[in-house]
Amino acid sequence: MTTQKQIQTAPDEVFANYRQVNLINGQRVPAKAALDVLNPATGLVLGQAAASDADETAAAVASAKAAQVAWAQVPARERGKRVAAAARAVAQNAELIAQVLARETGKAIRTECRGEVAVAADIIEFYGGLGSELKGQTVPYNPRMLTMTTREPLGVVAAIVPWNVPLVLFALKVGPALVAGNSVVVKSSEEAPFATFLLAEIMMAHLPAGVLNIVNGTGAVCGNALTGHPDIAKITFTGSEAVGEAIYKVGASRIIPVSLELGGKSPMIICEDADLDKAVAGAISGMRFTRQGQSCTAASRIYVHDSLMDGFMQRLGEQLDRLVIGDPLDEATDVGTIINARQTATIAGYVAQAEATPGATVTRYGQLPKDAALSPDLFVQPTILTGLPDDHPCIMEEIFGPVAVVQGWSDYDEVIDRANSTHYGLAASVWTRSLQVALDSTSRLDAGYVQVNQNLTIQPNVSYGGFGRSGLGKEASLEAMLEHFTRSKTIVMNFD
Numbered sequence: 425m426t427t428q429k430q431i432q433t434a435p436d437e438v439f440a441n442y443r444q445v446n447l448i449n450g451q452r453v454p455a456k457a458a459l460d461v462l463n464p465a466t467g468l469v470l471g472q473a474a475a476s477d478a479d480e481t482a483a484a485v486a487s488a489k490a491a492q493v494a495w496a497q498v499p500a501r502e503r504g505k506r507v508a509a510a511a512r513a514v515a516q517n518a519e520l521i522a523q524v525l526a527r528e529t530g531k532a533i534r535t536e537c538r539g540e541v542a543v544a545a546d547i548i549e550f551y552g553g554l555g556s557e558l559k560g561q562t563v564p565y566n567p568r569m570l571t572m573t574t575r576e577p578l579g580v581v582a583a584i585v586p587w588n589v590p591l592v593l594f595a596l597k598v599g600p601a602l603v604a605g606n607s608v609v610v611k612s613s614e615e616a617p618f619a620t621f622l623l624a625e626i627m628m629a630h631l632p633a634g635v636l637n638i639v640n641g642t643g644a645v646c647g648n649a650l651t652g653h654p655d656i657a658k659i660t661f662t663g664s665e666a667v668g669e670a671i672y673k674v675g676a677s678r679i680i681p682v683s684l685e686l687g688g689k690s691p692m693i694i695c696e697d698a699d700l701d702k703a704v705a706g707a708i709s710g711m712r713f714t715r716q717g718q719s720c721t722a723a724s725r726i727y728v729h730d731s732l733m734d735g736f737m738q739r740l741g742e743q744l745d746r747l748v749i750g751d752p753l754d755e756a757t758d759v760g761t762i763i764n765a766r767q768t769a770t771i772a773g774y775v776a777q778a779e780a781t782p783g784a785t786v787t788r789y790g791q792l793p794k795d796a797a798l799s800p801d802l803f804v805q806p807t808i809l810t811g812l813p814d815d816h817p818c819i820m821e822e823i824f825g826p827v828a829v830v831q832g833w834s835d836y837d838e839v840i841d842r843a844n845s846t847h848y849g850l851a852a853s854v855w856t857r858s859l860q861v862a863l864d865s866t867s868r869l870d871a872g873y874v875q876v877n878q879n880l881t882i883q884p885n886v887s888y889g890g891f892g893r894s895g896l897g898k899e900a901s902l903e904a905m906l907e908h909f910t911r912s913k914t915i916v917m918n919f920d
């Protein structure tokens with residue numbers, strides 16, 4: 425194992441120590457080029473991350489390949505213990521990691537970043553406890569033969585994480601991959617790499633050198649070099665639909681497994697008998713307004729029974745107006761910033777299309793911050809759109825911002841059809857007091873993660889993943905580790 429490094433005590437030290445480096449074979453390795461990383465709340469440069477080229481990316485893969493054989497020979501339960509110890513070390517440094525995360529993502533530290541670190545550590549520790557579940561079966565093929573299956577690691581895993589919840593998505597990929605006996609090369613998000621590097625280096629102190637490596641760079645250079653490398657045995661990616669499709673083609677060309685968690689346009693159906701207060705609170709949490717709506721599972725299509733519409737809109741507006749938009753590091757802040765100017769322009773473009781639609785209403789809630797130390801460009805108010813036709817781009821396409829569409833309904837069968845009228849199928853929720861409606865609707869909604877009377881985020885031991893263009897495969901469960909990070913071998917022994 426690598427020796428324990430002194431954990432940095434301030435965010436500025438993190439940005440300085442990870443300046444223009446990758447983490448390869450347990451060491452910080454300088455890269456030839458750098459990318460500026462901005463604080464979205466201020467517009468100022470936080471630090472410079474590596475802009476890795478193909479050769480630098482290949483060095484990380486070589487390190488992972490060299491370490492994987494010996495790591496696979498470590499008993500699975502012992503691997504799990506080491507991963508669990510790494511998770512506990514992450515939890516012990518949670519506040520520093522959250523401080524770094526808030527600065528680079530613009531997410532509020534109180535409502536988002538501390539919770540993300542805690543969930544990431546919990547997921548990694550959860551997988552650490554599953555080492556003893558990496559087992560096969562005996563098969564009753566012939567009583568004179570010993571027939572069995574075993575579970576083996578795949579080899580080197582390429583894990584690509586996005587900027588919206590980088591630590592949780594890191595944990596969902598790295599935790600099961602390592603416990604299963606694989607080594608991993610993570611490509612961090614070039615928009616928000618530093619908290620990922622910090623979390624990974626804390627973990628590395630409890631792992632053999634080379635089993636966990638981190639590279640940073642653009643998708644076009646670093647990402648393509650990683651996914652196309654001939655020594656990569658598995659790709660796991662979370663991000664946009666377009667990039668996921670391209671990665672899937674790369675995997676298909678080499679016939680290696682690929683798991684994808686892509687976009688979503690999640691419906692939330694509020695029935696006539698729903699508890700209105702719970703539904704309003706569920707809409708705010710489900711739409712991930714405190715994450716600025718930057719979530720694949722965001723409940724961005726809200727279908728409210730006509731009889732509840734007036735009360736719902738009034739209560740929703742009152743609660744959204746109470747959300748404090750401001751400095752992500754301020755303990756009073758509920759809502760931070762959009763990640764960058766490009767995404768802000770995309771959101772504004774969708775809202776402009778709604779404003780140009782006859783009969784539509786666009787309502788913004790909350791007050792933009794007036795602090796002179798903050799850059800106003802990336803703060804976006806929670807926005808509700810009404811009066812749009814079902815085929816409007818704001819209803820059919822993922823906005824990935826704090827913008828939700830609210831529509832009324834009166835016919836139950838029709839609203840189920842409307843909820844399913846998208847090529848996405850990631851998440852959905854139904855709000856009702858009726859067990860019959862709950863059972864019927866959850867069976868008919870075309871989504872991989874369906875909830876009733878709640879809108880929870882990803883939780884360890886709750887299988888998570890979508891249908892259709894929302895991706896392939898599941899995460900956060902034992903099933904995910906076995907199906908996506910191991911291969912099954914059949915062995916038949918005959919000594920007659």
